[in-house]
Amino acid sequence: MKFTIDKHEKYILLKLNESKLNSLITPQLKSELILINTEGQRNMILDLSQVKFADSSGLSSLLVGHRLCKNASGSFILTGLNDAVARLITISQLESVLTIVPSCEEAIDHIFMEEIEKELKKEMR
Numbered sequence: 001m002k003f004t005i006d007k008h009e010k011y012i013l014l015k016l017n018e019s020k021l022n023s024l025i026t027p028q029l030k031s032e033l034i035l036i037n038t039e040g041q042r043n044m045i046l047d048l049s050q051v052k053f054a055d056s057s058g059l060s061s062l063l064v065g066h067r068l069c070k071n072a073s074g075s076f077i078l079t080g081l082n083d084a085v086a087r088l089i090t091i092s093q094l095e096s097v098l099t100i101v102p103s104c105e106e107a108i109d110h111i112f113m114e115e116i117e118k119e120l121k122k123e124m125r
Helices: 026-038 056-071 083-091 104-124
Strands: 003-007 012-016 044-047 076-079 099-101
Touching (some): 012 104, 026 044, 044 056, 056 076, 056 083
Parallel strands (some): 012 044, 076 099
Antiparallel strands (some): 003 012
């Protein structure tokens, strides 16, 4: 699996440099997501701008990432979806479960806004 990881203080950006998100890629992607999560990262952005095709195993890996981040009180955000991948997510009725934004910049903004909200809620207790 070809990918790049860009680590930041509040989030990690994982860019998948593959054209297909299928059963050949997903075991490695799931392992990487679990590894990132066990290292203490709770906010992940997955950039799928290079991905042209995804199947059900690909969706499964996205749900793994979502669950890991949710259980850690973090965010799992997808960005850069092409039409075919977005259509598959819609058909699977996962657009209400997964957080999808158009660009990496918007994903980063989303994470920072959520972090600020969490801090404010802590202070109000």
